[in-house]
Amino acid sequence: MREAEFIVFKELINTQIIKKYILLSQTEYPKKNPISQENHLEWKYLQNPRGLSFGINGYCEDKLIARISYQKKNFFFKKKIIKGANLCDLLIDKNNRKLENFLKLTSQFFIRKDIPESNLSIMMPNEISINIYKKILNLNPIGSLELRLIPIISSIIDKKLDFINLDFLSTFSYNFISFLNKKIQHISKIKFSKKDVENDEYEKMIKTYYQDNLIQGERSKEWIKWRYNSNSSINYFIEYIFLDNKLIGYFAYRKTEKYGFEVLVIMEIVLIKKNFLIELTILLRLICSTIKLKCDLLLFLRTIQKKSPLSNFLFPRIPKFLLPTPLELFIITKAESSSEVFDINKWKINMADLDIF
Numbered sequence: 001m002r003e004a005e006f007i008v009f010k011e012l013i014n015t016q017i018i019k020k021y022i023l024l025s026q027t028e029y030p031k032k033n034p035i036s037q038e039n040h041l042e043w044k045y046l047q048n049p050r051g052l053s054f055g056i057n058g059y060c061e062d063k064l065i066a067r068i069s070y071q072k073k074n075f076f077f078k079k080k081i082i083k084g085a086n087l088c089d090l091l092i093d094k095n096n097r098k099l100e101n102f103l104k105l106t107s108q109f110f111i112r113k114d115i116p117e118s119n120l121s122i123m124m125p126n127e128i129s130i131n132i133y134k135k136i137l138n139l140n141p142i143g144s145l146e147l148r149l150i151p152i153i154s155s156i157i158d159k160k161l162d163f164i165n166l167d168f169l170s171t172f173s174y175n176f177i178s179f180l181n182k183k184i185q186h187i188s189k190i191k192f193s194k195k196d197v198e199n200d201e202y203e204k205m206i207k208t209y210y211q212d213n214l215i216q217g218e219r220s221k222e223w224i225k226w227r228y229n230s231n232s233s234i235n236y237f238i239e240y241i242f243l244d245n246k247l248i249g250y251f252a253y254r255k256t257e258k259y260g261f262e263v264l265v266i267m268e269i270v271l272i273k274k275n276f277l278i279e280l281t282i283l284l285r286l287i288c289s290t291i292k293l294k295c296d297l298l299l300f301l302r303t304i305q306k307k308s309p310l311s312n313f314l315f316p317r318i319p320k321f322l323l324p325t326p327l328e329l330f331i332i333t334k335a336e337s338s339s340e341v342f343d344i345n346k347w348k349i350n351m352a353d354l355d356i357f
Helices: 015-025 038-046 099-111 130-135 153-160 167-188 199-209 221-227 276-292
Strands: 006-012 054-060 063-077 080-092 120-123 146-151 190-193 215-217 236-243 246-258 261-271 297-302 328-333
Touching: 006 063, 006 099, 015 038, 015 054, 015 063, 015 080, 038 063, 054 099, 063 099, 063 120, 080 099, 153 167, 167 190, 167 276, 190 276, 199 221, 199 246, 199 261, 236 276, 246 276, 261 276, 276 297
Parallel strands: 080 120, 261 297
Antiparallel strands: 006 054, 054 063, 063 080, 063 215, 120 328, 146 297, 190 236, 236 246, 246 261
16 A cells, blocks of 8 residues: 655644644643643744744645644844744654655755745754754754753752651741842842833833843743733743832743752843842842742753853853753754854843743
8 A cells, every 4th residue: 555645835823733733742742731732832823923833744645744833033133123933843743753754844944944934043952853953954053051050959858858747948948038038139129020010111121121232032012921921821920120110120930840850940031230139139039939839940041141140159050061961052044144143152042032831
C-alpha cells in the first residue's frame, strides 16, 4: 500500500486549525498542559494585538501531523519599530518523525528564511531540539542568556524532610523577610500595587524604558494586557512599582514546576530608576512572593546587560558550566541585517519575550 504523501502548507491560524493543533498536542503532552488547551491557544495565536499568527502545517491526506507556528511580535531599536516574530511550538507526530518531513516543515522559516510579514524572528530551543537546529539546519546562536537563581532553603528542607513537620521554618522565613522588606521599603520609599495603572502614566514610563538603544520587545499597555491576560491558562502576576507616587516600572512572574521543584519564574522586571535600595526592595518583595506561593526557587532568565535590574551581588548568576543545556538565543532574519542584530550585547530579552508560556 502506498504511503500517504506529506504536504506542507502555510496557513493563517484560525479556530479550526487550533482544534487540529490540540489533537496533535495531546499525542505528545498531557491534556492539562497549556499547549493542549483550546482557550490557551486561542489567546496565544488569535488574540495577539499584533494580529493573527501563521503556521507551517504538515498534512498526510487531511490529517495534521506536524506544525511550526509563528507569533507576531514588534521590536524596538533606536526609536524604530522592527516587525518580528517568535518561532514556536514545533511538533511532529511520533509516527512521522523522519528527517525528510522535518526538512520540509522547517525549510520555509530556517532555510529560505521566509517569515510572513516579518523581518526577523527570535527563538530559544529547548534541550531536546537545540542540537537538531545546530547540526541539521546549521543554525548558529548569537549568544547565551543568563540564568539567575535563589533557593528558598526553608522550603527545600521542609520538602526533603517531609517526614518531619517543619512548616514553622517557612513561616519564620516569610515573617522575617516580610519584616525586613517593610523596613527597607520605608527607607527606599518604594510602593507596590497590583491594580492597573492609567494608560498615560504607563506610556510615559515605558517611553523612558525604550531609550537605551537596545533591541527589545514591545512593551505597550496593549501588549501587557494581552501577555498577562487571564485568557491564558497560566496564572500570571504583575505588580507596578512606584517611587514617591510616580510609576517607575513593574515586574511580572508566574509559578511553575521543574525537575520536582516548585519555581517562581520572573517573567520580566521593567525599571526606569534604580539604586541599591530600590533593587533590594524589589528582590525582597519577590522572595516574599516565592515563599508565600510555596516555591522552592526564585528564577530569572534574560540577556546579560550591565544596567539590568538586580546585580550579581543581590541575585547570583549560575555559571554556564553548571547548566545541562546552553541557554542560547537564535535570530532568523528575512534579509541582510546590520551586524548589531547578531550581537547578543545589543539585545534586551527576557522570559516575557520568548516562547515560554
